[in-house]
Amino acid sequence: MLFQIEDIITKMQDDKTGGVPIRTVKSFLSKIPSVVTGTDIVQWLMKNLSIEDPVEAIHLGSLIAAQGYIFPISDHVLTMKDDGTFYRFQAPYFWPSNCWEPENTDYAIYLCKRTMQNKARLELADYEAENLARLQRAFARKWEFIFMQAEAQVKIDRKKDKTERKILDSQERAFWDVHRPVPGCVNTTEMDIRKCRRLKNPQRVKKSVYGVTEESQSQSPVHIPSQPIRKTTKEDIRKQITFLNAQIDRHCLKMSKVAESLIAYTEQYVEYDPLITPAEPSNPWISDDVTLWDTEMSKEPSQQRVKRWGFSFDEVLKDQVGRDQFLRFLESEFSSENLRFWLAVQDLKKQPLQDVAKRVEEIWQEFLAPGAPSAINLDSHSYEITSQNVKDGGRYTFEDAQEHIYKLMKSDSYARFLRSNAYQDLLLAKKKRGPHAxxxxxxxxxxxxxxxxxxxxxxxxxxxxxxxxxxxxxxxxxxxxxxxxxxxxxxxxxxxxxxxxxxxxxx
Structure with missing residues (x-):
């Protein structure tokens, strides 16, 4: 199927045989090189493939775009529209027929490279920023290597012509839109696990997009490594045995336990789900009652809100009023520095890159430096790791220290907060007031x-x-x-x- 699509794409780009007109479009203050419109593609498909229905031509174009052969230059969603939207053809190097199976290391290098270039068209989308943060935590030990690889790629790209670089950036982005699609879009590179067991494709092997060596790439903890082309050796068998033993040792839950946990969670939060239980007060967008907005603006939390704090420590931290009440309780016990440190680290992760180093130093001087005015209690291991991270400050410098303080508050301070008179009085006061006004x-x-x-x-x-x-x-x-x-x-x-x-x- 891929070869048939590639044959169609080749004919589209052939000017001698009446291909789709590829042109450079002048924008407001710049030029957009090598683009075609969605209307041109749909008309070409109807003319050359004997398609009478435009809807069928759009559907065929969307299937081709989903494979990454054609992509919109200003959207991460790979679909075809019969309008003036600009599209660009993918470079043959990135075609799916090359049996790509890129690693997460390559994806981390790509996202890291995007953050180094101060251009509006290369800014990360929300889901890409979340993926970058998750990969940075997963590859914390080798992040320096990934950063160096990204820097090297940026230096190579800067030597290229501006127009060529703009086209290559869009083609690279489209490649990752195929292999790491937007949440909610279909991943065309995934294959049914049953087909994977029946089909053994020796040509489909893991290879790096950026030439990263095999030793530097991480094996996925879920999938068994692909079969290599060369003959299996004793060393390969030993590695496979080690991998399978690690899979056996992984913690597995019975489906009955998972179902019980899910049912318990649903029963606990059923009164907070407006699809199951009518909201009190009612939704002001579908009724004339504006009590909800008054409740949100009020400093006095409702009974449901106070009750929810007792579900988990995360519920307290997610609620602004809950954090304020918990902070007052910690101040009464002379341990408010723990929560203030946790909140400061959370705020650090949202700071602009230019302010990160300054904020890291401020947090270190206030909570962790020798003689700090609000010193927190850390174990020696976390303190040593944090001390090393401060030398090259980043948004996740205090990750280990924050996790340690979080566990400390959850296991000690949070339990005492629920038993405290402050929380009990607040909960009983709300119960005495009865139902909503x-x-x-x-x-x-x-x-x-x-x-x-x-x-x-x-x-x-x-x-x-x-x-x-x-x-x-x-x-x-x-x-x-x-x-x-x-x-x-x-x-x-x-x-x-x-x-x-x-x-x-x-x-």
Whole structure:
């Protein structure tokens, strides 16, 4: 199939046989070289492949683009549109027929190289920045080698012509859009595991895009290495035995345990899922109730919010009010420097690159340097690693120290915070306030009508719903046992009315 696609692509680029017109387009202050429009491609497919339906031609073009032979110059999603969108042909070096199976090391070099070039068209997308951070943690021990490889590639690229470099950058980006696609897009390079077991392709081997040697590349902990072309030796058998033994030692969970954990998690968070439980207060985008926005702006957290802090330590850290309450608790125990250090490291990861070195030094002087004003308690191993990382400061200089402090707060301070009077009083105070206030006009009228309808009834065993005025002027439902009367005037009240008045005054 790939060879048939390549035959079509070759004919498209052949001007002598009536290929697609490739031209350079003038933009506002620059030129866009070697591009074609989506309309030209669709018309060429309909004319040369005898396709009558434009939808079918667009579908065929999208299939070709998904394989990486044609790509849009300004989008990571490889699809075909019948409009003026500019497309470019992929270089034969990057064609899938070359049996590419690039390593994560190559991908790390590519992303690192993109960050070194201060150009708007080479800025990382959000998912690429997340991938770079994950690869940097995975290859922490060899990141210096990856950085050096990226620097070498940048130096080589700078020697090339500007137009050639612009075309090559887009082709390289399209290559990785095929092998590391945008989340949500289909990965055309993946193969069913059952087909992989039946099919043994000796030509499909792991090879580096940037010429990185085999010793420097990391083997994936999940997949068995591909079969080499050369004859298997005893050393290869030993490596395979070692790899399979490592797979046996990996921690595996039974499906029943996984299902139990998933069910427990779902039951715990069911009241916070608006698709299952109606949100309280209601969504202001689909109703006239704006209480939700007032709640978010208020410094007083709701009962659900306070209750959620008890689920896990991460719930406290994700909530701004939760962090403030936890910080007050730590200040009362004279250990607030742990949380302040953790927050400072989190903020460091979001700093611009030019401010990272300065911020690293500030954090070191405040929390870790000898005689620091807010010294934190680290073990010797984490302190030694952090001391070495500070010499070449980066966003992840304090990664080991932050992880150590996180575990310390989770195992010690967080448990005491949940048992503390501060948290318990906050939780009980929210429970005493009862359900959410009735601020919607229709709900208020309904409650008033129901309360007035019970005036002069004498059934003291009934549990009825009345209204009381809240601390901030809102009306809330009040559950009163044995109070059935509610008179408008102060004279001639029934016994039940007097009891209701006394309860409202005491509240």
């Amino acid at each position: 009735y601020t919607h006009t229709s709900c208020l009228r309904a409650c008033v009508k129901k309360a007035q309808s019970q005036v002069n009834q004498q059934d003291d065993k009934c549990l009825e719903l009345h209204l009381r005025k809240g601390d901030q002027g809102e009306y809330q439902p009040c559950v009163c046992l044995g109070i059935q009367g509610w008179s408008k005037s102060s004279k001639g009240k029934s016994l039940a009315g007097k009891r209701l008045t006394g309860l409202m005054q005491s509240s």
